[in-house]
Amino acid sequence: MQNSNDMQIEFASNSLNESFARVAVAAFLSQLDPTVDELYDVKMAVSEAVTNSIIHGYDADPNRTIWIRCAYSDRLVTIEVKDEGKGIKNIDEAMQALFTTSEEDERAGLGFTVMQSMMDQVVVESEVGKGTKVTMTKTFY
Amino acid sequence: MQNSNDMQIEFASNSLNESFARVAVAAFLSQLDPTVDELYDVKMAVSEAVTNSIIHGYDADPNRTIWIRCAYSDRLVTIEVKDEGKGIKNIDEAMQALFTTSEEDERAGLGFTVMQSMMDQVVVESEVGKGTKVTMTKTFY
Amino acid sequence: VGEIKRFLRDDGMIKVSRSLKETAYKAKMMKDELCKSLDREPTMNEVAAGLDLPLEEVIVALEANTEIESLSAVIHQ
Ligand SMILES: Nc1ncnc2c1ncn2[C@@H]1O[C@H](COP(=O)(O)OP(=O)(O)O)[C@@H](O)[C@H]1O
Ligand SMILES: Nc1ncnc2c1ncn2[C@@H]1O[C@H](COP(=O)(O)OP(=O)(O)O)[C@@H](O)[C@H]1O
Ligand SMILES: [Mg+2]
Ligand SMILES: [Mg+2]
Numbered sequence: 001m002q003n004s005n006d007m008q009i010e011f012a013s014n015s016l017n018e019s020f021a022r023v024a025v026a027a028f029l030s031q032l033d034p035t036v037d038e039l040y041d042v043k044m045a046v047s048e049a050v051t052n053s054i055i056h057g058y059d060a061d062p063n064r065t066i067w068i069r070c071a072y073s074d075r076l077v078t079i080e081v082k083d084e085g086k087g088i089k090n091i092d093e094a095m096q097a098l099f100t101t102s103e104e105d106e107r108a109g110l111g112f113t114v115m116q117s118m119m120d121q122v123v124v125e126s127e128v129g130k131g132t133k134v135t136m137t138k139t140f141y
Numbered sequence: 142m143q144n145s146n147d148m149q150i151e152f153a154s155n156s157l158n159e160s161f162a163r164v165a166v167a168a169f170l171s172q173l174d175p176t177v178d179e180l181y182d183v184k185m186a187v188s189e190a191v192t193n194s195i196i197h198g199y200d201a202d203p204n205r206t207i208w209i210r211c212a213y214s215d216r217l218v219t220i221e222v223k224d225e226g227k228g229i230k231n232i233d234e235a236m237q238a239l240f241t242t243s244e245e246d247e248r249a250g251l252g253f254t255v256m257q258s259m260m261d262q263v264v265v266e267s268e269v270g271k272g273t274k275v276t277m278t279k280t281f282y
Numbered sequence: 283v284g285e286i287k288r289f290l291r292d293d294g295m296i297k298v299s300r301s302l303k304e305t306a307y308k309a310k311m312m313k314d315e316l317c318k319s320l321d322r323e324p325t326m327n328e329v330a331a332g333l334d335l336p337l338e339e340v341i342v343a344l345e346a347n348t349e350i351e352s353l354s355a356v357i358h359q
Contacts, residue, residue: 012146019168020172030160033297168338
């Protein structure tokens with residue numbers, strides 16, 4: 001095992017690719033011999049971030065691009081999920097539990113809350129009309 | 142299932158990442174509901190190409206970059222494995238069974254042969270000092 | 283939230299690598315079984331359905347198999 005490594009993946013904003021993104025991140029991080037829980041947490045967080053890019057960033061257009069960068073240094077894991085979608089007006093508000101701009105979904109507004117509880121830290125950078133980057137870190141046991 | 146899709150991954154030329162590359166490609170292509178054997182063939186071919194980029198292209202330097210692009214259109218799968226390593230002088234010769242520039246390994250010289258038998262078509266583009274790109278196609282049943 | 287998570291999942295501290303080996307073995311058995319009963323190569327989805335596991339887990343498990351197989355190929359060559 002080496003103590004630092006990184007990779008990047010790039011894929012269409014098709015919800016079909018969510019599973020691919022989760023597995024790619026999990027396969028990469030398996031180099032750290034994580035526990036079932038740790039990998040589960042990371043996969044949940046990645047799913048939420050990717051879903052947000054697809055649904056909110058790109059309004060469900062399946063032909064845009066999403067980037068994920070994943071790196072570790074010793075047991076500190078960093079994951080970035082990036083889109084060039086419509087961006088977030090008010091990040092603090094967006095990150096509040098139960099805040100959502102979706103109207104349909106009943107269990108909405110908890111994506112960022114899930115990311116925050118699964119990962120140690122979640123930082124969101126976003127510019128309206130430019131896109132959003134979510135950077136999440138977690139130290140594996 | 143949609144009828145075309147593509148992704149790209151980028152990672153360090155560390156042999157640790159071979160498994161990541163195989164799983165990422167397998168996870169992506171699982172969208173086509175392949176047989177276990179089809180996926181196995183693709184993974185073998187990807188392994189051989191990635192190993193070549195690491196060992197021959199980059200002389201086992203683990204800090205260079207390898208790119209894989211994977212796409213499908215209907216059931217035609219295309220996989221590109223690319224490095225910016227030292228390149229191949231004589232491609233025809235390199236692709237011949239048992240040809241190798243390695244001295245140590247006893248079961249050497251069969252990488253391209255494995256790729257050709259696992260995939261329908263293997264095309265190699267290379268320039269000395271610039272790098273190598275292996276493009277492989279296979280139609281899933 | 284951490285406590286709730288641990289409460290919900292008692293397999294929490296198990297290493298992925300260990301649980302994968304079990305799934306890898308089951309996946310291989312299921313593949314062989316389906317090969318016989320269907321009289322053709324099973325698809326990944328059929329193997330996953332047979333094991334009642336998500337497709338993702340089977341993909342990752344078969345990678346664990348690849349490593350086991352290539353390792354044994356090296357040992358037995
Ligand atoms: N990638 C993104 N691009 C644009 N807006 C986003 C993005 N991610 C989140 N948002 C905004 O933040 C809100 C809260 O996100 P989240 O907590 O995941 O809840 P939900 O997705 O259920 O609405 C979303 O409703 C949306 O307005
Ligand atoms: N990505 C690459 N960059 C540079 N040279 C390569 C690359 N891939 C293959 N080669 C050359 O082609 C030869 C044959 O490759 P292969 O059939 O895989 O056999 P082996 O890897 O066992 O030597 C290698 O020995 C090497 O000289
Ligand atoms: Mg959300
Ligand atoms: Mg080779």
